[in-house]
Amino acid sequence: MTELTKRLRGTAAAEAPLVEDVFDDTYREKDGPKPxxxxxxxxxxxxxxxHFGALYGLYLLPSTSVLTLAWSILCFLISALGVTAGAHRLWSHRSYKASLPLRIFLAIANSMAFQNDIYEWARDHRVHHKYSETDADPHNAVRGFFFAHIGWLLVRKHPDVIEKGQRLELSDLKQDQVVMFQRKHYKPSILLMCFIFPTVVPWYLWGESLWLAYFVPGLLRYALVLNATWLVNSAAHMWGNRPYDQHINPRENKFVAFSAIGEGFHNYHHTFPYDYATSEFGCRLNLTTCFIDMMCRLGLATDCKKVSREQVLARKQRTGDGSHRSG
Structure with a gap:
């Protein structure tokens, strides 16, 4: 096996498997009225x-230069990778290992995404997997599309979410100096990376107006990244097929996979949360997997955990809904 193959096909045996993202079927919701x-x-x-600012940014699009549009797309991709390749696949699921330079880049990109710091994001995501579609799930899709999409951020967390989050083993996050540095300096980092940097670059480098730069690569880009991420919690838990496990809510949703750069293969992901690709189909509709593969080729990422073809086929035959198609 070549060194590159080892990097691309690391196994769960490389380190102790993460158990905090495995569904806990012993959890029972409390009887009686909800809080x-x-x-x-x-x-x-x-x-x-x-969102009003983002709508205004949409109105300004016809006045935006080609360079500013390209910059907005680049900022979208960078900030999305901070969530998908960073907070999600690296820090929540430990599905691959990243070198210090890559971890620093992903932390900076995560601050550009402004979706809570990495520590809090990963903690809540592990709770989501461990108690999916219950009162202890931060964005429980059983409570409806609006709640799963954005409503969960507009209300206080259910007490069970807080309780279960406090009980998780999070020593790996606490021992990561990049994660804790970002957490300590989170407010100035989001001010700089989410708002100032995307706004100043077009103004300084090619003379775009600060007003337009703030509303397009700033607010519009930020709102689009947020909603793309939220669709994973809402649409990908409601619409699509379930080829790997028909007994859970998460679905395969191609629209979400496209908009969230690879995170819409959600039935697969909840069935095999440790797979670095979150899909059996490699880079298809999955820019995040392409990015991680590129980082492996550059020697910046290693030990990518991957489910074997035999495991996938066995699981879809045992629990799938019959819609599986080999890719």
Whole structure:
């Protein structure tokens, strides 16, 4: 086996498997009435203002230069990778290993995405996998599309979400100096990377107006990244087929896979959460997997965990809905 193959096909045996993202079927929701919903009005106001600003950015698009449009797309991809390749596949699931330079880049990209710091994002995501579609799931899709998409950010967390999150083993995150540095300096990092940097570059390098640069590569790009991520929690838990496990809600959704650069193969992901590609189809509709593969070729990533073809076929025959197609 070549060194490159080893990097691309690392196995779970390379280190102890992560158990905090495995569904816990012993959890039972508490009997009796649900706790009252507490609206966080600050978040409601901020999210409303953000989306009005994004709509205005959409209105400004015809006035935007080609260079600024290209810059907006680049900022979208960078910030999306900070979530998909960073907070999700690397830090939440430990599905591959990243060198220090790559971890620093992904942390910076994650600050550009502004979706809570890596530590909090990974903690909540592990809770989501361990208690999926229950009261302990931060964005429980059983509560409806709006709640799973954005509503969960507009209300106080269910007490079970907080309780289960506090009980998780998170020593790997606490021992990662990049994660903890970003957490310590999160507010200035998001101000710089999510708002100032995307705005100043077009203004300084090719004379774009600060007004347009703020609303297009700034607010519009940020809102699009947020909604692409939220679609994984909402649409990908409601619409699509379930070729690997028909007994769970997450689905295969090609639209979400495209918009979230590879995160829409969600039935596969919840069935095999440790697979670095989150799909059996490699780079197909999966820019994040292409990015990780490229990092492996550059020697910046190693030990990518991958489910064997035999495991996939056995699982789809045992629990799938019959819609599986080999790729």
């Amino acid at each position: 009252p919903m507490q609206i966080v009005w600050r978040n409601v106001i901020l999210m409303t203002l953000l």
